[in-house]
Amino acid sequence: LGLGRIRLAIGGSMGGQQALEWAVEEPDRFDQLCVLATNAFHSPWGIAFNEAQRMALESGGREQGLETARAIAMLSYRNYGIFGRSQSEGNAGKIDGYRASSYQRYQGEKLRRRFDPDSYRVLSKAMDSHHLGRGRESAEAALASIRARTLVVGIRSDILFPVEEQEFLARHIPQGSLVVIESPYGHDGFLVETETIGRHLLAFLNRRPAAARPTYLPGTESF
Structure with missing residues (x-):
């Protein structure tokens, strides 16, 4: 430069x-x-999160694997408290279609539309190293x-x-x-x-x- x-x-x-x-x-x-x-x-904790994401990439096919990897990553980017605040249900009788579930799927689909699975894998390996x-x-x-x-x-x-x-x-x-x-x-x-x-x-x-x-x-x- x-x-x-x-x-x-x-x-x-x-x-x-x-x-x-x-x-x-x-x-x-x-x-x-x-x-x-x-x-x-990078910590063993961080490496373990990244490995779980790579396992998702390997087992779920390129597109579905990337969506699952992103959903795993979101758990490490946020925490118990913020999920409780932002994704809680007001209806105690609900037994499916939870807000937290749709949020995870939305985040996975959003990344899949704009990111390459191979790039995702390489970047996670770079962070681990x-x-x-x-x-x-x-x-x-x-x-x-x-x-x-x-x-x-x-x-x-x-x-x-x-x-x-x-x-x-x-x-x-x-x-x-x-x-x-x-x-x-x-x-x-x-x-x-x-x-x-x-x-x-x-x-x-x-x-x-x-x-x-x-x-x-x-x-x-x-x-």
Whole structure:
């Protein structure tokens, strides 16, 4: 792309994994970094969710398999609470045709119309293989090499990329700071809570770089 210095790189989820890898690979190129709902290496929990989706692709045919894979993924993107709030039934006598059922089918059909099953499989494998420590001393050492001022954003209700993973990032990035936002939407909160995230990002950008590494306070901002 012919880019020289990058003033700010932003990435969420898999995009955050990519942004971190680039910031480790080219530490002098990035001034500032904002990564949301992401991690230093993909967890066994995340890999298991992705494998279940690939099993659906393998057993259900291309189109039906992709729909089922997406329905599985939606369970990891959201959580118990938001399904209860958005898909509850008002009729106690209902025994079929549940809102939660139709929602899952709708999400599967919507993705099937716009996405390729092979691309879905490859992207899930790429996410599984994410590990900043590969070919380096460790994930901690890789994070310690990042020179960019970094804002890490976690979502309290995220079950796919839990807050402990963002705490790990902020703890080991020399100029890392952490914001944990409250959202009922789980992992999808990084796509939904644009106003809240924008406010924290603007505050981060308006702060002068610290002369020394800030104190890390789990679950709070630490600039």
